[in-house]
Amino acid sequence: MKQIEEKEYYEEIKDWDFSKFEIESEVLTDWDLYEILNGVATKKSRILDLGTGGGEKVLEYYPDCEEILGTDLSEGMIETANRNLKESGRSNITFRLMDNLNMDVPDDYFDIVVARHTPTDPKQIIKCLKKGGYLLIRGVDKDDCWSLKMAFGRGLAYDDSKPISIIDYENVLNAGFKDVELVPIHEREYFKNEYLFKAFLRKVPIIDDFSCDNKDYYSKDLDEETLNHYISENTYNGKIRLLRRYYGITARKD
Numbered sequence: 047m048k049q050i051e052e053k054e055y056y057e058e059i060k061d062w063d064f065s066k067f068e069i070e071s072e073v074l075t076d077w078d079l080y081e082i083l084n085g086v087a088t089k090k091s092r093i094l095d096l097g098t099g100g101g102e103k104v105l106e107y108y109p110d111c112e113e114i115l116g117t118d119l120s121e122g123m124i125e126t127a128n129r130n131l132k133e134s135g136r137s138n139i140t141f142r143l144m145d146n147l148n149m150d151v152p153d154d155y156f157d158i159v160v161a162r163h164t165p166t167d168p169k170q171i172i173k174c175l176k177k178g179g180y181l182l183i184r185g186v187d188k189d190d191c192w193s194l195k196m197a198f199g200r201g202l203a204y205d206d207s208k209p210i211s212i213i214d215y216e217n218v219l220n221a222g223f224k225d226v227e228l229v230p231i232h233e234r235e236y237f238k239n240e241y242l243f244k245a246f247l248r249k250v251p252i253i254d255d256f257s258c259d260n261k262d263y264y265s266k267d268l269d270e271e272t273l274n275h276y277i278s279e280n281t282y283n284g285k286i287r288l289l290r291r292y293y294g295i296t297a298r299k300d
């Protein structure tokens with residue numbers, strides 16, 4: 047996945063509200079990023095949220111503490127985050143531009159670094175954490191929506207030889223983190239109707255990643271016959287099911 051295309055994609059969806067798809071989630075795994083974050087944070091914590099997007103998650107789920115910095119590669123996302131911040135009335139939170147792969151934050155400064163669904167470089171992250179600080183990652187794995195990817199014969203990480211979770215896990219270990227734990231997260235998502243399901247798939251990089259030739263993310267060319275077959279095989283009580291596979295990583299700087 048090329049970084050420039052990923053950036054373009056996020057610039058385009060900067061104001062996109064995913065609640066439009068009215069997805070119902072059934073969580074099968076007991077691993078909740080925000081529960082863990084709120085469990086380890088204190089009033090004195092300094093938290094860095096990498097690839098923060100429009101800041102929605104920070105503003106809704108992150109604790110009140112000394113400092114929260116949310117960063118993102120996309121100017122559009124940071125504008126949205128700053129708008130959301132103003133409306134939220136929350137304090138001690140700043141949003142600014144930064145590339146996760148070229149971080150410019152002080153060394154030994156943060157108590158917690160969070161990266162949800164965004165690329166990371168654990169070697170850079172460990173430098174900016176204080177001794178005893180935590181790294182919390184949540185990502186989308188290779189086997190996410192696997193039967194759908196199989197039906198299309200393509201999709202995000204479809205041809206990767208190693209699952210993304212293992213690559214991340216190894217990178218975290220190789221960076222020198224301790225108490226590193228990788229947990230597979232299983233969820234079922236349900237869509238109320240075909241229209242919402244198809245609109246969702248045309249919007250997100252599941253079947254086509256950011257490097258697809260078609261830059262019009264609203265009208266991805268998804269073969270209708272394949273899609274309709276998947277829908278007929280995966281409809282339960284009138285709702286279309288998608289099996290999601292995420293992963294969580296927790297680690298500590300010794």
Ligand SMILES: C[S@@+](CC[C@H](N)C(=O)[O-])C[C@H]1O[C@@H](n2cnc3c(N)ncnc32)[C@H](O)[C@@H]1O
Pocket residue numbers: 049052053056057096097098099100103117118119120123144145146147161162163164165
């Ligand atoms: C799927 S969104 C996740 C947003 C947020 N973390 C959340 O969980 O709602 C991924 C975000 O990562 C950002 N991103 C992608 N590559 C990045 C990079 N190299 N450096 C910083 N941000 C990046 C995108 O611009 C986008 O806002």
